[in-house]
Amino acid sequence: MDAIRVSRYPKIRRVGFFAPPDSSATMIPSPRHPPLPVSEMISSADGHVALGSYDPSENLNLATGIEKREEGEKEVLQSSSKPLKAKTTKAERRALQEAQRAAKAASKGYEGSKAVAKNGTVAPSKGTKHSSQNKDDPSCGSPVVTDKKADRPLEKDRKKDAPLRMQFDDKNRMENARKRAVVNPTEARNRVELFQHLPQYKYGIQLPNLEAKVFQIGSLHPSVFEVGLRYLAGDISGGNARCIAMLRAFQDAIRDYCTPREKVLVRDLTSNISSYVSYFAECRPLSMSMGNAIRFVKSRIANLPLNHSEFEAKAALCSDIDRFINEKIILADKVIVRHAFTKVKDGDVLLTYGLSCVVEMILLYAHELGKQFRVVVVDSRPRFEGQALVRRLVAKGLSCTYTHINGASYIMHEVTRVLLGASAVLSNGTVYSRVGTSCVAMVAHAFRIPVLICCEAYKFHERVLLDSICSNELGDPDAISRVAGRMDVNCLDNWASEDNLKLLNLMYDATPSDYVSVIVTDYGMLPPTSVPVIVREYRREYLLM
């Protein structure tokens, strides 16, 4: 299908959308065409990389160095405008298209079965793409993205990086996604209409399914596979923990990586990472902070100096990832704790919601330094994450009050500060966090109590959200009907048999920025209006890092 696309947009390609890789062309299939494979879509941050990787001429270019390629770019840019008129009459293009379609159909015949078996990789269809592309148009494959440098304007980067999220109500794409998926999720029944665009899988089936596949994981690295399993099982939760686990798995994969013959490390590794990412996303939708980390890894791979040997490159990447984990997560947390500590006074009553590891660190730190304060832990169904927090805090000798989210308005009278964690902070100041955070922030706002959001800067994202519906994650609906430890609450036990009854287990919500007094981050304490500034500065920093 890539072949088709190439021929459909010959003009564009040749005139050289060389420089700014046109991700929109690759991302949005025109309605007439069969949809894209999922792995490309999900790993959209670098969709073009996979495209570029099959062109041998490009590989040559890469090997010879950037300067040369840039010259080449100019040449092509100039030269390509001439043959354009002559070459691309409508009839010709149509003929070409037909030919390619035929070729593809033929190739599909014998490779189709293989493709299904070898899910998760782009390999099977590569052969055809190669030949067709080389045949009709040798110069067109060169729009390479991996060599993109920081000297490109950031704005264009941003457009490219802003991933087009998978909309799960799109039937065509879902069909394709299902073919490629490692996890093979089963769609749940009784979906809530408002959330058809989000994946809702049957829980409890995937895990054994996936575990059974241990020996046919194909291109997946074992530690990647393991981390995915743990995401699926819910062993790893919390933005930082998930992010670190993912980065460590990447490190392992990079360490064990060796470049296949006739491939370039930069490109092959990036596509590997992309397939890992799509696998992770199948296990559990990625958080925005993970998206940022993935982008970091990819930009590090793309920016590898070309004269590095494979060993050097791998070492550099591993140390980069180490540095990211240390600086952006672990040290950032420590800085946040220092900052937030200045806001804790003797006699305070601090309210927190659910379980946020940064908030927990702040509370423990303040307690260690002898501040006298009380903690109110507000918790909610179905995860009851606050219980673990309460247990740990009480064990450390803090005096805690535990209540349910409905009791927030009752307890808010005595509270002096509200400390909340976040999954991501978006550039319009919206705080995307565990569902219920917005409720707590709203009640606090109504009682005129300052709300401090504690969040590492790597979780800042340039997206904007206005509500919690467009982008969210759906949890297991069975968790709603069951109440742990309450056998008397059982009237929804056979909910799936009722057509009119739906259970909705939202995982996240978006807190509007006016409920937030301050965002405590590793760059200091900011008002929510300053988030876009941090996003800008921070992006530049980590692209150059």
Added chain:
Amino acid sequence: MPDVQTLVNDFLNQLKKRKIEGSQATAKLTAELLRSVISQQRVPHTNQATALINAVRAVGEQLIAANPVELAVGNIVRRVLHIIREEDLSLATAAMAGLGVSAASDDEDDVEREENSVLSAAAVAAAARSTLRPPSLQTLLEDTFDSAVVPHTSSSGGESDGRSRSVEKGSRGKKLKHDVIEAVNELIQDISTCYEQIAEQAVEHIHHNEVILTLGSSKTVLEFLYAAKEKQRSFKVFVAEGAPRYQGHLLAKELVARGLQTTVITDSAVFALISRVNMVIVGAHAVMANGGVIAPVGLNMVALAAQRHAVPFVVLAGSHKLCPLYPHNPEVLVNELRSPSELLDFGEFSDCMDSASGAGSLHVVNPTFDYVPPKLVSLFITDTGGHNPSYMYRLIADYYSADDLVVKRRPVVAAVLSSKPRARDVFTFVQRKMNHI
């Protein structure tokens, strides 16, 4: 008499142990209990009304003390007191019309009581007028003034009243009690059918394809939604489960059984979804005189979210939930903390609760009610129609007499001393106002 006492004691126990759930059930039981108290109360020949009022008050005081948070008990006690007063007044006016002459001669006999009698006559006349006239500021003021006088008249002017009424005592004594019991029966009937009258208004409020959010479970809400469904309106309902009691599950089950499209959500997802909701419809525990609502826990959050997104917040409340009191710090004072075991498994957390071990202490707060201030409520739908929160005080004046706001019996002497100047003050104040105008 003894069997009434056992009934009362049983009910007291149930209230104290919080065995009775829901304000409707409580209201109904209270009304039935008071009915039997009245029917068993031996009525003296004189001052039947006072005797009944005192009997009801004595029981009512205990009932309210047994569960001060269950405001429906107090409401019903006050309603019954109001019924007794009204029945007495209507009988008295009937008597006045027939026996004007005897009352006048009575006044001349007893010179020292002259003022009282004149006052009470005026009061009776005012009451008679108020039944004929539509309510106005003047009738309101006269009402309060009149009711303030009643105990005073009854406590001091026993002899003269007795003489004046002795003429038709045989018929009146039975009649008052009979009338009161009739009226209480009506009240019970009203309580048990109030949701029907509320549900009748559903079509006016629920439109096609709306999305409605509710929290917890309420019979009134269930009937209301079902009534709209019956009228061929198709709409969706989001039910927040109302942890830690999870009554939303019950409501969802009922709604589904009746064929409504229902989605159960966690309480924490209320804010996330409120932007797609067209209307919030909830039940209440009690409605205070200022239009504030004592509601199941979690509703303040819902109301705030609804206000943020300009979603109408509609409260359904039967008239037995109207409480004539103004709340003070209701989040704390009109609230009740339930067992922590609903939130935390005691077995799991028993080590944390042991504060002696040197570790920190753990408190578990599990409130039952929330207070929703009147500014967050868009509309009350009662069995008499829809009302603004600011109109609640007026609605309450229809159901309660101002004298019954404090059910606790005052010592008789104190009542005489305190009520006399107050009545006069009110009277002269009104006079002055009228002159001024």
